[in-house]
Amino acid sequence: MASPAKATPATLVHTDRGPVKGVVTGEVRSFHGIPFAAPPVGALRWREPQPAARWRDPLDASKPRDFCAQLPGFGPAESVNEDCLYLNVTTPKRTHRPLPVMVWFHGGGFTSGAAAQYDPVKLVTQGNVIVVTVAYRLGPLGYLATPGLTEEAGNQSGNYGFQDQLAGLRWVKRNAAAFGGNPGNVTIFGESAGAASVCDMIVSPLAKGLFNKAIGQSFSCDAETTTPEVAYATGAELSSKVGCTDTACLRAKPVKDLLTAWPGGAPVVGGRELPLQPPDAIKQGKYHHVPLLWGSTLDEARLFVGLTYDGAGKPVTAQQYEQITRQTFGPAADQVLARYPVGNYSTPSIALATWQTDTPGALSTCSHLNSYKLFKAGVPVYAYQFTDRTAPAIFDWPGFDEGAAHAFELNYLWGRLFGNPLNPAQEALSRTMVRYWTTFAHTGNPNGHGTPHWKRFKSDADVQELGLPRVAPKNPAVESNCAFWAGLERSGSGR
Template identity: 55%
Template sequence: MWRRRLLVLLGVAGLLSGAVPAIADPVGRPDAVRTAEGPVRGVVERDARVFRGIPFAAPPVGELRWRPPQPVRPWREPLDATEPGAACAQPSDFGLPESFVEDCLYLNVTTPRRGGRNLPVMVWLHGGSFTTGAGAIYDARALAARGDVVVVTPNYRLGPFGFLAMPSLTAESPGSQSGNYGIQDQQAALRWVQRNAAAFGGDPRNVTIFGGSAGGASVCVNLTSPTAAGLFHRAIAQSFSCASELASKQQAEAAGVRLATGFGCPDPATAAACMRTKPVRELTLSWPGGFPVVGGPELPLHPPEALRRDRFSHVPLIMGNTRDEMRLYVGLEFEARGNPVTPQLFEQRVRETFGGAADRVLARYPLSAYPTPAIALSTVVTDAGNTLATCDHLAGYRLASARPRPVPVYAYQFADRTAPVPVEIPGLDEGAMHATELPYLFTGVFGEPLTGPQRDLSNRMIDYWTAFARTGDPNRAGLPAWPEHRPDAGANVLTLDLATSGGTRLTDVARASNCAFWNSIGFGDGPREPR
């Protein structure tokens, strides 16, 4: 079932909504910046300047629903950039509010307070299973100030508004594939960065894209997208294996036709116009899930196929996952619902997932080796068999680093089992579950402050990430060495863990996660179909 289910990628839901009003512009203020589209005024804080809610494309409403992003209308009077723009339409998730707003193509910019020129630019693509999330959730002040970088956190269309594919929609926009509107938004934000980075002190010739979960998937998509070529110069994919396949044109359009038929829009000739009449709320809450679509100009090949064929942007890469990725999803499916994993349920799930290889899996992962059946199941599916798994990540590293023109790949695993968690699950040791690295890059992302030792590890992560953004190499004076990943080199994955003296060590995660075993039964290597 883990192999068949949809990608489960961390999401957190919407923030503030509303248009950005015009305000007066005092000449020479440090909180004022003139963009190519018009002036904006943000706020100057203790360590950073922050500009929130800047529109980077026209509102995708009315006839612009399900069309590629269009240029924003320029303005003359300064816009108030002190509050976030609307979060894109999404259901509630992790206890945060839903949003039913389509006018949501806004981004946020955070710079060091002292400013600067030609600073590295880091563009964060948020997670959320392509269904939830918003750029403004991620407080980048510490990242910008300590790393001396400019950080941009855009929204992009989600759910049906970002990823609905239908033949009638594809026919409306020759030269693009329906179902990739969210990816087109991301690339529109990257083009905005090319136009405007210098105004905020950034260098448009030195842009790093980074993202976690669905944002990590977005990094893989843009890495292999011809229409994103030249818009970035380094990339960091967190908790998503680029060895994973996404949705084909045929799969996505068939699912879209089924959705449209359920809304009373079965006629291919009128389905697009008919669906544009449907309310945002109904479409949002009816969305069954979806992913970027392979088969058009934005994504002509599945990411692993593009890597194999050497058809991707040759930029330096950081790639990695967390030590206990799947404890989040096992916990949410079972323990959080009052249905704890039992020994019988553990065996049932292993047999459903691994079929004829299940006896070998059960022998390699005996229940007696784990404190609870939930931890046993989480360990199995964290090691292999899905797009968050360690062995699947290693397959992605190998694809990226084994090209005729190899690119530098730096591999990591976040293993701090004391980290704040996205959700507390009674009866489960959450460990270093999915997304637990995020509070170490973005301040208070789960609302829990870091301890002193955790702040030290956070500083080290920020130093690595921003050194990489600056030069394409995370190594710098004062940091433990982080070697490039070599598939045959053994212990060369940087592990970030407070249980280790100094917070880092080099680990052979292939051995720790039994990847030779998983390869022997066909579950250790990509490509992976959507779960």
């Protein structure tokens, strides 16, 4: 009889809906495309996710399922697939005790992206954790709000994607143990729209008991989400474009028509999912008091400036820079131009990206610092800023320095997503970051053997720089002029 240490890793796991058959590759077990809810098609379009059907024979979980409907963009490719509520589980090849579970929600502006894009082998093998990546409905299928849909549900409409994420977390709670995970030690984490979703889970009454720690990358919980008024205006615009006046008409429309007509959206405040705006809920103490690891990148806005200007072959000119600044800040523009003179930067595009990264907004450095202060009295907060300006770029635009832009830290935590492979120094930083993230998942504190000490956030000077060659505390408020921006806001001159 084989000893337990030499036993073949189990590729057949029994979930609460039926058995799944995964694969072993290298040092990990993978189970792809596990349904965590019924396909949200036909009459289930724009309804809360329903339980998945049961099955008896082992489900082939060797390959990911098709990703959720989206237009071409940051995601893998175009899709018109509505049957997409599947998740992926990756574990170490062998587990000898219940392991922490890390549940990932991808970014993509709530319009693109896919759970299966993210290869968690670094996190799983270096950190001895289980990683679950969850798909959720995107664009109009995930976030359309209309008065008719609200009346139909008896609850504020526009949160179907968020409801999917909660359904994924409930699945993890029920099934983590079958995969060797500890359902009492669940860390939610996400980047960009995924981090916005984590902010929403932190304040959602419906997420109570579903997670024990939270990590956010590049989205500030100081930012508000969509109001019903704005969401209904978006819904009316889409309905008009596709020629509909009721929900029956909308449910009959082809996916491509809806995607093409969608102006954009996000989770909507005012229902059971989000009774209060996230920053208001946090200020009132109405949030789940769990340890937080949170941060942003040094040059968040360079990605978006590059996409809008340099990537389109139209770099910002000095004249444009002044014009955009004046349009944005009005009477306060002279103060902003004096603080951010175009001649101080390598190009006007970089000048624009710099104040866009600093000035208050969902991705800004100063808003992140504000959000840490909202939380710090109630829960442990570990704050970071990713600063490696040599990081592989999503896009490499000639004459434009992408720096440490939005999403550029992702390659350091996951298998290669974009750009060039990491060099040896970057791999070393990657190992440090993976150790921080996974140690936090184990204990609620990122500090452990072999990594530089990371101070708990108590002031602006307690932000851990994750860069080359430096991994140490820094004060981003100084270089991002946060006192200046706060003064503009107090005077009513901010944008």
